[in-house]
Amino acid sequence: MIHFKQTVSENILAFLDQACPNHGLDTDQLCAMFEYPPDNSLGDIAFPCFKLSRIMRKGPPQIAAAIAESLHSEVIKKAEPVNGYLNIFMSDDYLTSGVLARIEEQGEKYGSHRFGEGKTVVLDYASPNVAKPFHIGHLGTTVIGHSLKMLHQFAGYSCVGINHLGDWGTQFGKLIVAYRRWGSEEAVVNGGIDELVALYVKFHAEAEKDESLNQEARNEFTKLEQHDEENIRLWKWFIDISLNEYNVTFGQLGIDFDSYNGESFYTDKMPEQIQKMRDMNLLKLDDGASIVDLSEYNMPPCLILKRDGSTLYPTRDIAAAVYRKRTYDFDKCIYVTSAGQSLHFAQWFKVVELMGYDWADKLVHVPYGTVSINGEKLATRTGNVILLKDLFANAIKKVEEIMEEKNPDLENKAEVAEAVGVGAIVFYYLYNNRIKDINFMMEDALSFAGNTGPYAQYTYARTCSVLEKAPEIEHGALQITTPEEAELLKVLARFPEKVLDAIHDYEPSVITRYIIDVCTAYNRFYHNCHILTAEDATVKNTRVRVTAATKTTLGNAFGLVCLKKTEKI
Ligand code: ARG
Helix, strand or coil, X not given: CHHHHHXXXXXXXXXXXXXCCCCCCCHHHHHHHCECCCCCCCCCEEEECHHHXXXXXXXXXXXXXXXXXXXXCCCEEEEEEECXXXXXXXXXXXXXXXXXXXXXXXXXXXXXXXXXXXXXXXXXCCCCECCCCCECHHHHHXXXXXXXXXXXXXXXXXXXXXXXXXXXXXXXXXXXXXXXXXXXXXXXXXXXXXXXXXXXXXXXXXHHHCCHHHHHXXXXXXXXXXXXXXXXXXXXXXXXXXXXXXXXXXXXXXXXXXXXXXXXXXXXXXXXXXXXXXXCCCEEEECCEEEECCHHHCCCCEEEECCCCXXXXXXXXXHHHHXXXXXXXXXXXXXXXXXXXXXXXXXHHHHHHHCCCCCHHHEEEEEECCEEECCEECECCCCECCEHHHHHHHXXXXXXXHHHHHCCCCCCHXXXXXXXXXXXXXXXXXXXXXXXXXXXXXXXXXXXXXXXXXXXXXXXXXXXXXXXXXXXXXXXXXXXXXXXXXXXXXXXXXXXXXXXXXXXXXXXXXXXXXXHHHHHHHHHHHHHCCCCCCCCHHHHHHHHHHHHHHHHHHHXXXXXXXXXXXXXX
């Protein structure tokens, strides 16, 4: 639609140049004025004439009528003035030589943009706390973060995905104590994170009875900070064990990172920033702790140093942001976390601004809502957590059962079951507006009938199967003969604009919802129009090419939301 809007804008501009030479508008401004009519039977796009009314000193209905009169372009089928709007319909010729031809020409690039070229975006996402379970609460940061990375890449940005591991803090002191007292190498090697979590939980249970364990843990952490060889070895080992396990889940999602620099990486980078805050008189002592007072900005103080001089979560984030700016010279640095951390980000973003860093406004926090499963809230503290790996395994198993029943002879069943099972969860999650709390209904997520990942992948496989049976595509004449074809092409035409909207709002659900629109339009076309059995060769060729364009668009959109392309289901 962007291209269509541009072409129509040029025509409107030509009209304005004649009718009102001092209008002072350009095509970009006109382009931004278009709206979508509430019902597509009214038109494909609508141009409101209210703003022009002020410039031209005429009533909007009169202007709409005058523009309608002047518009003569092969891209427009008709233009109707209605209540100050000009409702515009695309011509069939534009649908084929404009929309379809562009998709064919651009292929894997269809929907992409170039405005990000030469700029870098840093994305901080997933970022689990080491030696703690990777649970369903992390699904949001992981898949929203990765989707935003793919979206920005699609707009030409070079992207740096950072897994800012929570790999530093007193919990490591606790873990070291627990490991020495109750653990064994064998148990950790065999049990992985589950064993580390068990040790951590045991520590808390024992510390309830014996207060002195807490002091012991603090001592071990201090030794770690002072590079005690044995503690460093254990700490590194705990991280490796955790990472190995996270990587399995990331692999299932098709996600990798450009950097795994976690919180510990910034240990030697904090003093410079703390000194700067001190020099600028930003630091205040509050009951022995060092804080930045933010009362002027209606926020509680940002904690920089504890009473004992040790650093805190915001201190590390500030040092990391400066490091990233220096290393990557980012145009934007995006942080994806649960909305529970919104205040933390607002606070330290403000501190960065007060420190005089002129790029403070390039830091973006992208929050998301909470997850419950089948109506149950998750309680991390009581250990009642649902691990991401279990959730995926469960979904994969259910898909295997469905496939066993519906398509037992499918080749590479295991691979497909993983793509569909994991895809179902990711799609269900990303279908939700990110800030809304979500209640995960497993049955719904896995359904092939609703607005789900399996439905989308099934439709993709359907386009593949049509194309597999179709004759060679001919690049000759095309002819649209049904409203279903026209409607589908109009939906496909919207993809580049949807990508823009998704980036603008940091909202992957724009893409998942769009995928469903495409699938619905394709399936309607598939059921109502003969494709391979069409009698007329031109009609058949057109329908095959429309199917190929659908496959291209769906495939490109899948790549933006961690959904794997399944040729067969
Ligand atoms: N490790 C943190 C957590 O699990 C998330 C880190 C987010 N990124 C950041 N730079 N603060 O809650």
